[in-house]
Amino acid sequence: MDLLRYDFGYEWPWTWGHMIAAVCFTALAAGLVRVRWRRAGALCAALALWAAAGAVIVNLVLGFSLPIRLPTERFLASVEGRVLDAGAGSGRSALMVLAARPRATVTALDIFGAEYGIGGNGPERLMANARAAGADPRLEVRVGDMRAMPFEPRTFDGAVSAFAIDHLSRADVEKTFAEMARVLKPGGQFLLLVINQDAWVRTALPFFVHHGYFGGRASPDRWRSGLERAGFTMLEQGTQPGTLYFLVENATR
Ligand SMILES: C[S@@+](CC[C@H](N)C(=O)[O-])C[C@H]1O[C@@H](n2cnc3c(N)ncnc32)[C@H](O)[C@@H]1O
Structure with missing residues (x-):
């Protein structure tokens, strides 16, 4: 099961x-x-x-014990390429990409320092989860900070980040979006997932207090304008339970 x-x-x-x-x-x-x-x-x-x-x-x-469901089939429609998962944690978002895009490889980046509710956050658990999904040969794990990513410019065909960037302060969100634009190839897609305090979250977790600059109550407009300022063009915006997502394309050359 x-x-x-x-x-x-x-x-x-x-x-x-x-x-x-x-x-x-x-x-x-x-x-x-x-x-x-x-x-x-x-x-x-x-x-x-x-x-x-x-x-x-x-x-x-909300599926806390399951990989995240890919919210849009438009992400990496070519179904292959090198994908970055920024703030990969224990792997729910990396497994989302590995399962939905079986010809893609994923580089999972995480600082693995703080807990963020994940006990014993570390690369071993992430790799063990990829093994359980039969996808470990397509996963590389890197320890690093998404605000200053350890990658050359234009390295990735696509990128995701789930429930990680919304932990950051306003200045750090801006740094991370700029880094994302730097390491993505021109035209590369970035799928951003953040917590949405919708009826599911409010019912199950009424005492949930969110952190970070956006405080979990940011309007979609604030996320959109942050992404556009970093050089991304909006392709799609939507929701799935507990989640607000933005699919954007790197417009920088
Ligand atoms: C709530 S977890 C989400 C993990 C995973 N994406 C998921 O959806 O299950 C947030 C992750 O962001 C990571 N993180 C927070 N700040 C970071 C930073 N500056 N650079 C890299 N990772 C960071 C944390 O270590 C944590 O693993």
Whole structure:
């Protein structure tokens, strides 16, 4: 089963927290009803239902334990080439590209320093996940900073970055977009995925406080104008659960 195939390293409150809460609230509700505290029992039953819904959303809709679904078939329509994944972490976004574009290779770049909710963030787990997908021969892992990428200009045919650039400050977002334009070939595509605090996220994670310059509440306009200032042309913008995405093309020559 795919839910158990990978280890993306998200700390247990993200993946198991809702299930544990559902079991606890259910037991509490049953106990309260038994001693005839019906109102308190009903409240706990409602919380148990919310927690069960949260478990389904986090694991099956937002898919914290699954590779990300490619949001647009327009990305790398040629289906081959060298693709950069900036802020690759434990591999959900790298596996998205490796699975959807079986003739492409991926260079996964991550600073692997801070935790970002991924326990023991490191290259070994990323490579193990690629092995579990049968795609490790097409993956290269590099340790480095996306604000000053260790690559020559015009190295990549395409690039993705998922839920990583939205951790950065405004100045660092600008640096990273400029770096992305530098290392992509002219005409190369960049697929940016950021958190979207939509109804799925607000229901499952009502206490989720996002970080970074954009604070998780940035309007799509702010992302778009940042990308355009760095020399990208907009091809497509859209959403999938918990996600806002932008597909752009490198217009710099
Ligand atoms: C929430 S994780 C997302 C990982 C993966 N893209 C995914 O969707 O599962 C964010 C990742 O960004 C990485 N990161 C944060 N700042 C970075 C930087 N300046 N350079 C490279 N990676 C960075 C973190 O180490 C972390 O692995």
